Amino acid sequence: MAENTSAQMRLDKLVSVIAANMVAEVCSIYLTRAGKSLELFATEGLNPAAVHRTRMRAGEGLVGLVAEAGEPVNLSDAPNHPKFSYRPETGEDPYHAFLGVPIVRGGQVFGVLVVQNAASRNYAEEEVEALQTVAMVLAEVVAQGVLFNVAELDEPELSPDRPRKFNCEGLSEGVAIGTVVLHEPRVKVERMIADDPTLELARLEEAIGKLREAVDHMLDSGELDLTGESREVIETYRLFAHDAGWRQRMRDAIRTGLTAEAAVERVQDEMRLRVSKMQDPILRERAHDLDDLARRLLRHLAGDVGKRGLDMPENSVLVARSMGPAELLDYRRDRLVGLVLEEAASTSHVAIVARSMGLPMVAEAAGVTDAARAGDRIAVDGETGETHLRPTEDVIHAFDAKRILREHRAAQFATIRDLPAETKDGVHIRLMMNAGLALDMPHLAESGADGVGLFRTELQFMIGETMPRLSDQTAFYREILDSAGDKPVVFRTLDLGGDKVLPYARWEREENPALGWRAIRIALDRPALLRYQARALIKASAGKVLRILLPMVSHVAEFNAGRSLIDREIERARLLGQRQPRQVLVGAMLEVPALTFMLPQLMRSADFVSIGSNDLLSFTFAVDRTNPRVSKRYDFLNPAALTLFRQIVQSAAESGGEVSLCGEMAGKPLDAMALIGLGVRTLSMSPGHIGPIKTMIRSLNYGEISQYVEKLCGRTDHSLRSRLAAFAAERGVVLK
Known part of the structure; x- marks a missing residue:
């Protein structure tokens, strides 16, 4: 590869060396050209005249199969395989045995390396591994343009300085x-083959240990000030760093003769290729986290773990x-x-x-x-x-x-922070903020929020190696209430399951976790968990008003069962003579469409309802909002969505119940304007959105938007967004 000869001569020599060492009658290299076709670039054993003439379309033939699958294909009788594509110009008629491996780097397939023999045989496992290792080296030089800038061969040259x-x-x-x-x-892997696998295993273990320590330090460091969802993200990231399966796959790769660095790259390339074929966006996001971990692990192996960007401008x-x-x-x-x-x-x-x-x-x-x-x-x-x-x-x-x-x-928002969120015709809207950690609580005063409309309690359970003690929970909830002062705090009970997994609990894999065993379903199957949390909340809120929200309630009996567990803890505290909350209010989170049809019955036992607009509308439209292929297909400012919200508000009002909304819609001025027109009086959002929403409210006439939205509910448009924007523009409603 390092010889000072032409790229073609190096490839020709390479296929000759591989064929001789593997006792193969044919060795060929196919590289990806622009348009994703695969071109024969070099061969030993096939007709030399076919080089640069034979091309396979994406997915065509056995070579296309290897590139598409991103995995080795090992066949004893290739001509009888359904994907076999006969090319007479290559002269490959007599060859039956076929082994092809992808030339992969960074999850991208740059080509295919093939060996063939006339005799019908399956290549041994060590032969497959040897060819994969050679393909890794080849991928490195091809991807870096040492041989060819393959991806751009057919592209016109553009001025590098143009805007x-x-x-x-x-x-x-x-x-x-x-x-x-x-x-x-990315750390360039210079050495692929291990001189001493035992030493490489020890190097890997040492680097993994340092990686885990670094991630732990990241979470514990006050410098980063991780709060809310951002801390949840790094907590999940820490779980990946401790994944035993990932570690074992790298150990297995080292045992095949690779260095620790090459093993990390091989495992990660295999992971990328598998995930690239999956449609699940959650799994794709997990793949980015694993990419990040692999790159960090390589830096630990290379000793390059300093703070990045120290000299950045x-x-x-x-x-x-x-x-x-x-x-x-x-x-x-x-x-x-x-x-x-x-x-x-x-x-x-x-x-x-x-x-x-x-x-x-x-x-x-x-x-x-x-x-x-x-x-x-x-x-x-x-x-x-x-x-x-x-x-x-x-x-x-x-x-x-x-x-x-x-x-x-931003300066304008600061001037209205302490002013009421009141429409021009005197209708007051309560603006609450979402939170999840004690570090979020200073935002309550900074944003001018009326309280905490949603406090996510599961984060405290996810950040430790064991379940938090009752005393720790009680102290934590008391700290939150003390920080809020006279402003209300709504504590949502544990919303576990789906992608929120406790590091110390056993969880079975589910085909559709968003619709699976999560939230109140777990609480009712494991009642001690809910009672344990309710006990801490009751003790922490002595003498104050305690507001508890049960997540993902599907029907009234489910809510009643959850409330009865809380009532048992209230009675327990009374019998023990403990100081109790001045009042306990228990509400249901409306995220499951079925519950909308049962609101009159629900309001007989629930003190309030909080609409979780993200899940509710995803379930209503049968849309995975994390999937970019469908998430933009449906606009949640659709007549069906507005009609649904109107029905919820009206039903709650008729039953004398209180209804609020938390979710992404609450923090978007245009969406929030429509919700206010439908009668929603309490919105909960990220603290940074309260300023723009308050500005919009203070420029809005409730009577006008109420009448306008009522008319829109009868339309059949795909989206009402443009009509609502035009309404705002005509009446001077501030949406920025």
Whole structure:
């Protein structure tokens, strides 16, 4: 590979060496060309005239099968395989035995390496592993352009200095103008074959230990100030770092003769290829976390574990193909102003952390990592997704104006923080905030929220190695209530299951966890868990009003069963002579559509209902909101959604019940305007959204929006968003 000869001569020599060492009559290398076709680049044993003439379309023939599957194909009688594609120009008629392995790096297939023999035989396992190892080396040099820049052979050359615009998806609001810093976490693996597998196993174990220590330190460090969902993300990330299956696969790879670094890469490439064929967005996000861990593990093996970006310039914008949440936290927060990724979703872990950091972020920026160079200027709008690489002066001025406007808006929100959220015609709306940790509570005063409408209690259970003691729970809940002062706090009981798994509990894999054993279903099957939590809440709220919310209630009997467990704990406290809460209010979270038809019956025993708009509308429209292929297909400002909310509000009002809404809709001014028009009087959202929502409310006339939304419910439009936006524009309702 290092010889100072032409690329073609090196490939020709390589196939000759492989054929001789494997006693194969044929060895061929196919590389991917633009358009995903596979071209024969070199061969020993086939007709030399077929080189650069024989091409396979994506998925065509056995070579296409190897590339598509991303896995070895080992056949004793290749011509009789249904995928066999006969190419007379190659002269491969007499060959029956076939072994093909993908040339893979970074989860991308760059080609296929093939050996063939005339005799019918299956290649031995060690032969497959040997060919895979050679393919790893070949992938390294092909991907880095040492042989060919294969992916761009058919592409016209573009000026590297020209401005480029990318229409991306905005994932975290804000405007950034800065300097490109390329995120290059990959450690180049120089040595593939191990001299001493025992030594490599020891190196791997040592590096895994250091990796786990580093992740633990990240969580314990006060410097990062991880709160709410961002802390949940890193807690989940820690679980992956301790995954025994991942560790065992790397150990097995070392035992085949690879170095620790090569074993990490092989296992991760296999994982990427498997996940790339899955449609489940949750599994795809887990793959990004595992990528992040693998890159970190390689840095520990290489001894390169210092703080990244120590010399990064002021106003740096990170540009990367993908990134894990922990990698983002490695960079200096005082110099980082934006993030541009090719691969990420709004629910991705890195997006959650970026939002918690207040960092503008865009994703789906296809090709940006190839187009960008370190030091380039870049402008990013995290709201619209518009991104300009090497922007002109006019574009920079326009983005500067956007940035200044956002700063003015933030200053305006500060001036109305202590003013009531009241419409122009005197209708008061309660604006509450969502929280999950004690560190979230200062936002209550900063945002001017009327209270905590949703406090997620499961996080305290997920961050430890064992279930928190009753005394620890009690102290924690008391701290939250004391922080809130006279403002109300609604504690949601444990919403476990789905993607929220306790590290110290056994969980069975479910085909559809969102609809599986979670939330109140777990609480009723394991009543001691709910009683344990209720006992701590009752003790913590002595002399105060305690508000408890039961998640994912499907029918009235389910709620009554959950409430009876809480009532038993109240009675227990009375019999023991303990000081009790002044009042205990128990509500149901309305996330399951079936419960909407039972609200009059529910309100006889529930003190309040909180609409969980995210799950409720996902279940109503049968849409996985984390799946980009369908999440944008349905607009939740649809007549069906508005009619559903209207029915809930009216039914609750007729029963004399209190109803609130928490979810993404509450924090979006246009969506919140529609909800207010339908009669929703309490909205709970992230604290950063309270300013814009209050501004919208104070510019709104309730009577007008109520009448308008009532008419919209009778329409058949796919989305009512444009009509609502036009209404706001005509009446001067502020939506920014």
